[in-house]
Amino acid sequence: MYELIVGDDATEDIEKILEINAPAAYRLGVFLQxxxxxxxxxxxLSWDQYGGKPHLPEKGATFSVSKVYSLYRTGKNIWRLRDFELSREGFEYRIIYAYIPAQDLYFVLAVVERAFDYDPKHPITQRVLDAYNKLEAEGW
Incomplete structure (x- = not known):
């Protein structure tokens, strides 16, 4: 059975979004539930390139997923998720998560604005990598 865990950092991200954009934060919470x-x-969530685009979704898709290739190429199994309903409402956020296939586990590491570019030196990318490395160190 697959499991989704929302990490503390991602929860804090949603709480910050709540302060500036309550409808988006509520939708993110509902979507994760x-x-x-x-x-x-x-x-x-482990089907790379699943879902299409909000204006042209694959049959029945309500979201899209993709590996974060810049991190994936370095051996990090980190993905991004886009909720189409959120996008259609004009709220552009992405959910960043680690996929741990041996345990069928998805661990949400961050929630970022679409404009986020995954620059390896960006503090959010560093935070995501730190959380991912901690998961690895803990044997996840």
Whole structure:
């Protein structure tokens, strides 16, 4: 069975979004709860390039996923998720998560604005990498 865990950093990100954009924060929370409760949706979180675009989704897709290639190429199994409903409402956020296949586990590391570019020197990227490395060190 797949499991989704929302890390403390990601929870704090959503709390910060709540202060500036409550509708987006509420949608992010609902979306994460929907994922947690649906094994079919959770399985799709490891299908690279799943979902298409909000204006042209794949059949039945409500979100898209993709590896964060700049980090994936360095051996980090880090992905990004885009909720189409959120995008259609004009809120552009991405959910950044680690996929741990041996445990069928998805660990949400951060929630970022779409404009975020995953620059390795950016403090958010460093925070994501630190959290990922901690997961690895803990044997996840």
């Amino acid at each position: 929907e994922l947690e409760c649906d094994q079919d949706l959770l399985e799709k």
